[in-house]
Amino acid sequence: MKKHLKWIYASFIYLFLYAPILILIIYSFNDSRYRGTWNGFTLKWYVQLFQDRQIMNALYYTMAVAVLSSLIATVLGTAGAIGIHHMKKIKKTVVMNLTYLPVVSPDIVTGLSLMILFIFSQVRLGFGSMLLAHITFNTPYVILSVLPKLKQLDKHLYEAALDLGATPAYAFQKVILPEIMPGIITGMLLAFTLSVDDFVISFFTTGSGVSTLSITVYSMARRGINPKINALSTLMFLTVLTLLIIVNKRMSKETTNHHDPSRV
Amino acid sequence: MKKKWISYPYIIWMILFIIVPLILVLFYSITVRTEDGIIFTLKHYKRFMEPVYLSVLFRSIYLALICTALCLVLGYPMAMILNGRNIKRRNILILLFVIPMWMNFLLRTYAWMTLLERRGLINTFLNMLGFPSMNLLYNNGAVVLGMVYNFLPFMVLPIYSVLNKIDRSVIEAAEDLGANAFTVFRKVIFPLSLPGVISGITMVFMPAVTTFVISRLLGGGQFTLIGNLIEQQFLLVGDWNFGSAISMIMMVIILLSMGIMSKYDQEHEGGGLW
Structure with missing residues (x-):
């Protein structure tokens, strides 16, 4: 009896979680503009989606800002993490608090404070300002992915390389970098995903003519239901799903590697 | 180095x-x-004390509190179910629970628009059963529903991870000492899970009180929460000074609630580091 109750409850929660998404996906194949009626299977919303200049532009800007911001954030964050790792206790605490600040403060405050900064310093709002904003909120996540790898690192390895005659740059490239690489890649994928997923910060820091997919969905949804958004949602959901499965696989592989005694 | x-x-x-x-x-x-x-x-802060704006603040806090309470009531049992004994099944259940979280929150909110709208699926279903269409969208209920839908995982996952760490032998000990299931829950499981409950409450309340997208899409144009007020001041009215003052007030509310929560957390953890 108790077991049945458990399963009924769990099914109810899963239904609550999945029903809207599934219905959204199903109706992206519906030949009618209205949700209530099913006029048959169609792919016309997908065709229209790819013919829509506004949406294709948004796709371009989303990908451009995600690729560039995640690459720059990875370089900035990896360098930052290495520096932080070697800091003295008090300084480290201060910098780590600075790193957590954008993670805990509400997106709307991060977004509008950056907007104020850009307008105040007369930076034209557009692709450039949005890219700067994305790098700003992405970099802390790279730091938080790389730092644990640095902590696992055996610090004598680097010294051994130096003793054996390697230059610091060579030792870094051959000894440290390969060891922290999994953390760097995880951080980069995380930064990319967060960038694609972001709405609020992009919304405040972009200018006219430059919008991402999230912003396009928002402005279309405000005007009401549009089956093209369903098609777009389906594609975006599948993309993010694939990306996160990759990140997840990497993370679980790392934890198993970490417990693997042959590596110690 | x-x-x-x-x-x-x-x-x-x-x-x-x-x-x-x-x-x-x-x-x-x-x-x-x-x-x-x-x-x-300080006139911008004084201006915020006018009843028009205070009512917006109270409505935001009120709706965020309802959302947090609902998430706790719905989420706690779910966290317990996720924490089942079969490890393989548990991993699948958790994966299934996390997948919807990976969808862009804008799209998740939009999904509810398509369900709740006047010609939407729920109203069509009601009509089929012979009931008249209802106004499901653009009210408090729709906004709270959207919040609960978006933030429920933030409540369930912290509680689950704390429940998962509870030593099973503690529960067995209580059972051996003659406690029934309810007493075990009230005296052992729930007190031990409080840190998870507290971080869940913080993680749900904060995004709920600051949202402007959910209220804009599901609450309609005339429906204002503090996030919408800030957005309006910056993007529509252009009153940066007043908008900044509201943002500062919102930051203070968030920092205060985080402070209260972490203090409460420490008391139950048996004192923090200092």
Whole structure:
């Protein structure tokens, strides 16, 4: 009896979680503009989606800002993490608090404070300002992915390389970098995903003519239901799903590697 | 190794794009531009004390509290179910629970629009059963529903991870000592899970109180929460000073609730580090 109750409850929660998404996906194949009626299977919303200049532009800007911001954030964050790792206790605490600040403060405050900064310093709002904003909120996540790898690192390895005659740059490239690489890649994928997923910060820091997919969905949804958004949602959901499965696989592989005694 | 300099670009970047912008918000919130130049004033904060704006603040907190309570009531049992004994099944259940979280929150909110709208699926279903269509969209209920839908995982996952760490032998000991299932829950499981409950409450309340997208899409145009008020001040009205003051008030509310929550957490953890 108790077991049945458990399963009924769990099914109810899963239904609550999945029903809207599934219905959204199903109706992206519906030949009618209205949700209530099913006029048959169609792919016309997908065709229209790819013919829509506004949406294709948004796709371009989303990908451009995600690729560039995640690459720059990875370089900035990896360098930052290495520096932080070697800091003295008090300084480290201060910098780590600075790193957590954008993670805990509400997106709307991060977004509008950056907007104020850009307008105040007369930076034209557009692709450039949005890219700067994305790098700003992405970099802390790279730091938080790389730092644990640095902590696992055996610090004598680097010294051994130096003793054996390697230059610091060579030792870094051959000894440290390969060891922290999994953390760097995880951080980069995380930064990319967060960038694609972001709405609020992009919304405040972009200018006219430059919008991402999230912003396009928002402005279309405000005007009401549009089956093209369903098609777009389906594609975006599948993309993010694939990306996160990759990140997840990497993370679980790392934890198993970490417990693997042959590596110690 | 003397590699501290390598983090300077990062530190400069964060000062420039995190600290300076926050100082600018603070600056705008306490100044006003007049013909004689910029003067310091608290009038923007005073303006917020007008009933029109206070009611917006109270509505935001009220709806966020309802959302948090609903998430707790719905989420706690779910966290317990996720924490089942069969490990393989548990991993699948958790994966299934996390997947919807990976969908963009804008799309998740939009999904409810398509369900709740006048010609939507729920109304069509009601019509089929012979009931008239209902106004499901653009009210408090729709906004709370959207919040619960978006933030439920933030409640369930912290509780689950704390439940998962509870030593099963403690529960067995209580059972051996004659406690029934309810007493075990009330005296052992629930008190031990409080840190998870508290971080869940914080993680749900904060995004719920600051949202402007959910209220804009599911609450309609005339429906205003504090997030919408801030957005309006910056993007529609152009009153940066007042908008900044509201943002500062929102930051204070968030920092206060985080402080209260972490203090409460420490008491139950048996005292913090200091």
